[in-house]
Amino acid sequence: MAKTILITGAATGLGKGAAIGLAKEGHRVIAPVEIHAQETSLREEAAAEGVELEVFKMDIKNPADRARMLRYDFDIFVANAAINEGGPLGEVPMPIFREIFEVNVFSTLETAQLAAKKFVEKGKGKIIFMSSMAGIMASPYSGLYAASKHALEAIAKTMQKEMAHFGVQVATINPGPFATGFNDRAVEAKWKWFNEDIHFSPAEEMKEKDKGVADQFDPADMIAKMVEIIPKDSHKFRTVYPPETEEQMKKEEAENWEKDI
Numbered sequence: 620m621a622k623t624i625l626i627t628g629a630a631t632g633l634g635k636g637a638a639i640g641l642a643k644e645g646h647r648v649i650a651p652v653e654i655h656a657q658e659t660s661l662r663e664e665a666a667a668e669g670v671e672l673e674v675f676k677m678d679i680k681n682p683a684d685r686a687r688m689l690r691y692d693f694d695i696f697v698a699n700a701a702i703n704e705g706g707p708l709g710e711v712p713m714p715i716f717r718e719i720f721e722v723n724v725f726s727t728l729e730t731a732q733l734a735a736k737k738f739v740e741k742g743k744g745k746i747i748f749m750s751s752m753a754g755i756m757a758s759p760y761s762g763l764y765a766a767s768k769h770a771l772e773a774i775a776k777t778m779q780k781e782m783a784h785f786g787v788q789v790a791t792i793n794p795g796p797f798a799t800g801f802n803d804r805a806v807e808a809k810w811k812w813f814n815e816d817i818h819f820s821p822a823e824e825m826k827e828k829d830k831g832v833a834d835q836f837d838p839a840d841m842i843a844k845m846v847e848i849i850p851k852d853s854h855k856f857r858t859v860y861p862p863e864t865e866e867q868m869k870k871e872e873a874e875n876w877e878k879d880i
């Protein structure tokens with residue numbers, strides 16, 4: 620059965636791929652983007668793929684933009700919009716960290732609240748938070764993003780219990796590392812402010828960690844998994860993909876219980 624699905628942050632990466640993929644499956648897809656310039660390019664890409672998306676500008680940090688969600692009726696809300704930046708937590712400029720939480724946590728929850736109100740009134744609906752392997756794991760110099768996604772995991776787990784009473788489903792999708800450019804931009808960003816002359820974190824170690832960004836999966840596989848899971852009437856609370864990432868996440872969690880400091 621075709622669904623109406625709203626996906627935030629649909630201009631790029633996995634969000635764009637899922638929006639187009641879901642439209643190809645016959646679903647009505649509402650695809651807000653952050654800035655006006657992205658509207659035209661997304662419509663053009665959708666047309667090239669033989670589908671039509673309902674595209675409008677919605678910066679999730681902007682209350683007036685968020686209010687545009689209220690014009691639409693939809694069955695599923697996918698909170699996908701997010702930003703990422705790396706760097707050592709002991710030295711990161713706090714405005715950068717606050718901005719990540721503003722987008723990935725506070726504004727994301729505000730959009731989910733709008734969807735929740737709609738779904739409670741309807742007596743049904745589904746909210747999917749696009750989390751990450753970083754919602755469960757943490758590694759050096761990627762703690763900014765991981766902290767925001769850990770917070771999102773707590774939000775999702777709590778809302779799943781709170782919203783069930785109203786017939787509203789809540790779930791997460793947790794991608795591993797996929798080559799959309801999102802992770803590449805994150806590892807590059809810290810070098811705009813990090814200065815080896817004044818900061819104490821080991822630059823060589825950070826540069827070595829950055830090399831890990833080369834080991835990423837094909838985003839087409841993750842997009843296919845999202846297209847499969849998002850419209851389903853029933854599925855697991857947490858969907859991790861690929862399977863090797865799921866095993867990696869479970870292994871790290873188990874190790875944390877036994878770890879000495």
